[in-house]
Amino acid sequence: MITELGHFALVLAFFVACVQAVVPLVGAHKRWPGWMAVAEPAANVQFLLTATAFAALTYAFVTSDFSVRLVTVNSHSAKPMLYKITGVWGNHEGSMLLWVLIVTLFGAFAAWFGGNLPPTLKARVLSVQAMIGVAFFAFILFTSNPFLRMGVPPFDGQDLNPLLQDPGLAFHPPFLYLGYVGLSMTFSFAVAALIEGRVDAAWGRWVRPYTLAAWIFLTVGIGLGSWWAYYELGWGGFWFWDPVENASFMPWLIAAALLHSAIVVEKRESLKSWTILLAIIAFGFSMVGAFITRSGVITSVHAFASDPERGVFLLLILAVFMVGALTLFAARGNVLQAKGVFSLVSRESVLVINNVLLAVAAFVVFVGTIWPLVSEMAFDRKLSVGAPFFNMAFTPFMVALGLILPVGAMLPWKRGNLARVIRPLRGAFLLAVAVGALAFAMQTGRSALGPVGLFLGAWLISGAAVDLWSRTGRGENRLSRLTRLPRADWGKAVAHAGLGVTMAGVAGVMAWEAEDIRVLQVGESLDLAGYTVTLDAVREIKGPNYEATQADMILSRGGSVISTLQPEKRFYPVAGMPTTEAALDNGFLRDVYVVIGDPQDNGGWAVRTYHKPLANWIWGGSILMAIGGALSLSDRRYRVAAGARKSTPAAGVPAE
Structure with a gap:
């Protein structure tokens, strides 16, 4: 009975999502307040119904209800309770139900905390988010129903994949999905802004918390997956450049670029078109990850399924959303005029370089991941792209990123003096050089990877410390002022230092193992x-x-x-x-x-x-990056719509 209730709730959620996708969008276009008001209760009902369906499936796993086919295939009565629960998402159908649950959760967040959003923008954001929900509800109900019953229930189940029976893998998928689906909100904001024809500082402030939250979750999820692969698989490595690993890493890189470009939109109202494009591409990469893990087109030890029919469905969803969003971007991009101007030596310029490095690095990973498939389809040749390619092609971009971060973090907006910024960083640079030189002197017959990695790590960590200290001004009581700095400043410094710790850890393992x-x-x-x-x-x-x-x-x-x-x-x-x-x-x-x-x-x-x-510095750095992101997210200025001006009649009017 509970299983049927869950299935019925999922069907109802699908129909509510259809209503939410259409009615508020029409209302925003026609300026009908009643129709726009449908978005908020629909988002709440959609989330509650999906949560009911997820709870019903979880109950079936916890009680070992082997009349449910999914439980039979992925559970066993002797399995520890933790893995009975995590078995809910340790398979294709359950993982997609978790995915759509998070889609509706983020939609509900926008309804709960979007009080300062202009009514038309809020209606359009919730409508686009509901469209994403419609696509995945249809995918689950028509190709991946988790509530199918067995004609003759077996005495016991077939057990969950033993590799997934581990604490690291128990929590790795939920964090990754929170990151993947968090980027759906940035996509919804981008498409809604294009429809509305308005991207301004307030929009940048609204979209940043969702981008930051998605980046934090991806950081934790990738770190957990790497840690699991390190100690569970017994091969001694922490990163294999596996297609599914890459599928989570690419959105992380693009989300980092989006986060920094949204800062420029908020502070200077520049890079509007680029930021919108990044928001679209970031969600596209998260969809590419779903396609890779479930289509069977690329072999991976992490793949959930290898069903071409499901792969085609996912590819269709990806094509519809990407083609639709990019077409809208091409049609409406002319209204996204930048207002702020800046010189070559400025924080804006460094953030542009940061974005280029991250975007090109993501493209390199994408090419290496997808090339075996392209080669087989176009040239009928089977080949694999392994760690040597990725290490050689990807590493230079990260080295360049590490070099510019401390300088860019201290440059002022609009126009800066490079000599004035570099002066307080001289000590940090000399310390980093000393650390790298010491590592070089201690090693014998090794490559430069270890010393360079320790130099970059020390440079990022000490540069973050100098950045924080420089914000305390001059004179006495600098330590007191340090404790009163905004949490966003602390978050930036901790995240940058965490990247330095991770870089040092990766270099140390690869050079001196x-x-x-x-x-x-x-x-x-x-x-x-x-x-x-x-x-x-x-x-x-x-x-x-x-x-x-x-x-x-x-x-x-x-x-x-x-x-x-x-x-x-x-x-x-x-x-x-x-x-x-x-x-x-x-x-x-x-x-x-x-x-x-x-x-x-x-x-x-x-x-x-x-x-x-x-x-352990690899995962310690990941933890620091996530903590830094959380500190920034906790700053009241960067909460959802915090500090944004109240909606006015003009705020909802598209630009001519």
Whole structure:
């Protein structure tokens, strides 16, 4: 009964979305207040109905209702409760229901917190957001219904993919979807502004919180996914340039560019056309990610489904929204006239360079991701594009971005004096050079990647500190003034410093990682980067829904025991699938990473060990970036429509 209730609520939400997509849009065009007023209650009802459907599916998973086909295919009665719940979105149909739930949630946010929006703009934003909802409701109901029943319910289920039964992957998809779908709001604001023919400072202020929230969620989601791949898959890496990894990274890059360009719109009323275009492209890239993971056109270990029919449906949705929005952009772009002018040496100019670097970097990732598909379709050649291409083509743009960020953050708007800005940064630059030189002096026979990465990291961190300190003015009580700086200033500095920490961590791991792969007998040891790893024991254990081979591996240095690591090789009988559980000894400056492999004919065990300098800085930097974004978002000036002028009759009138 509850399952049928969920299905019925989903159908009702679809019809409410259809009403919301049409009625407020017509009302805004005709200036009919009653029709425009439909948008807000419709957005609320649409969210409540979708939440009801999602709660019904969650109930089916929690109670192991194997009469529901989706539960049978993706759950098991012996599975821990956490993974019963996360099984709701650990599959194609459930993940799409989560996606559309977040679409309606953001629409409801616009209804709840958009009180200062001009009535016509608010109606159009909610209408466009509802159109996105209509497309995905139709996709779910016609191709991916999560509420299908089994004719003969089985005694038990087939279990969730064992790779997804992990805390990191439990929360990784919701954060990514919050980021992906958050960009749908920026898309809705962009299309509504094009229809309205008005983009001004107030519009930039309204769109920034949604962009910032989406960027924060994407940062957390990508960080969780990278962390999971690092310790769960047992391969020792943190980023594989897999198509699905790239599908989340491209919107992150474009969202970062959009966030910075929206600042220029808000402060200087410049870059209007570019900002609108970025808002459209950002959502387009999030749709490309949905297409890649669900169409089967590109092989990936992260893919949810490989159904060409669903892929065609998603491709159609992508084409309709992108072609429609870009056509509207071409038709209405002439009304987006920039008002602010600025010199070559100004914060605006640096933000333009920032945007170009981020956009071109995203394009490079896109080309590398999609080229195997283009090659196969156009030239009938199968090829793969791997890490060497991405590292060589992508890295220079990030190096350039890291170099300009501290300078650009301190330049004034409109016109600046470069010498005056560089003067307080000299100490930060010398510190960064010293850190890079020290790293270069300590390494032998290595590439310049490590020293350059540490230089950039130190430059970004110290530059962010100088930027904060420079905002306290002169004289006494500078520390007191530092604590009273706006949270947006703190957020910017923390986020930039977090990027520096991540850059240093990536460079450290890639430049100085040490690896050892060999067969060890119980009692034997190996030496790695000054540490000794001893295989002390191997045993068989049984988990709640798996069987495992577990090893005790003693980590020591200079004869002193540091820790006992317990890597596992698990086997899930229901799914018939093995997984590797690495064991790590985490440290501030390094990780020691051990993996137990298969037994060998001579009685030994395959053992892989890694020494990974600065590995945790990668995710520590991601956390700092997310915290910085959250600090900025908490600044009352950047909340949704905060500080925006109250709507006036003129505010809703399109420009002639």
